[in-house]
Amino acid sequence: MTAGVEGESLTNANSTAPSVFDAGLPTFSYDLNATPHDILEDVRNAQSRSPIAIGPLGPEILSYELARDLLRDNRFRLPPGVTLAAQGITSGPLFDKMANSLLGLDGAAHVRLRKLVSKAFTPRATSRLQDTIRDVVNGLIDHVADAGRCDVVTDISYQYPTPIICALLGAPPDDWQMFADWTEEVFKALNFQPDVNFDEAAIMRAWSELDAYVDGMVAARRDNLREDLLSELIRAESDGDRLDLDELRMLVAGFLMAGTDTTRNQLSASVQVLCEHPDQWAKLRDQPELAMQAVEESMRHSPAACIVPRAAADDVEFGGFLFPAGTLVVVNTFAANRDPAIYDDADRFDIARNDVPAILTFGGGAHYCLGANLARRELAEALTVLTRRLPDAHRVGPAPWKPLLGMTGPSTLSIEFTSARVVTASA
Structure with a gap:
């Protein structure tokens, strides 16, 4: 059976479904350094034969x-510390921090x-x-407009999300660089x-430095709540329940990690595909009302x-197959988002x-991305301003991508353009 009911618990002792490993499913392999483009043909071949395949x-x-059903099925859980295991870390203070983050928790606590x-x-x-989003993207374009050329990754995307997340939290602009440095280091735990x-x-x-800074922010907000996310988190209450200081620290770190590198990489990837389809770049330039559709597409x-890891909490029957307890399952959202069916x-x-x-890129079910609306808004505004101010942007040179196991996207993306200087930064 296909499990589409969240939280359903089944006993599979009498299941007649074949094990997913013994059912003769198509197999394909790829190197751990493979990019989405590298695996597309193999994925296509496997996908044409079965909705499930055995990958590396x-x-x-x-x-x-x-993919949609499995992401909503609570019998499959996000494996705690799965990224740290790749670094050989399965216990200790960093593992505990990750396991107790919003990404690592499951069940009632989550x-x-x-x-x-x-x-x-x-x-x-x-x-x-x-206004902050618009000011940030226009300011970044101002720095490269006269050159007629830039690397989207380093000159725009890398610098774009941190000021926005910090403004959301209520951190002053003078401290944004510290947040960028902390995020860069802490995000390595998600590799x-x-x-x-x-x-x-x-x-x-x-x-620890980030935690100490957040402690100071929380102390300052307790008696002087403002119109920012941290104040809203302090105000948040449900049936008399509130967030404690440890939870506030954890959530701030989680927002920084989830809202920074994802937006950086997706903005670069979105700019690349638009640049490589000049008709689409021009369509968005001339029809900015299509910005949200451009983000989705x-x-x-x-x-x-491109991938979401899950693990079977128990023996689970799903999609006509039995997944033994502990089985690591890769939800290949890259393939699912290009499903020809x-x-x-x-x-x-x-x-x-x-x-x-x-689209399934934001995940699904209990772990659906909390910041999806913000990410869409950031990307839509950036793409709108870029296509308007750089109306004839086109890629020059190679744009190699990072591996799909983790956060991917172009590692460099050089573009050339004629800047529309008649458009002011405040437009």
């Missing part, structure tokens, strides 16, 4: 419908935190950032790739997040697509 890490869910945070992370809270330079002590130092076609001409990039289902 275990079963991979390739169809849109099964539901409680999501309930409280959702009261603070509202569209109203993010809509207040509109799927084994790294010989991985320094657990350095990550913990950065995280670029995240479907060229996502910065769902999307007409799935490899075509078209920002005017209509009547298509929601």
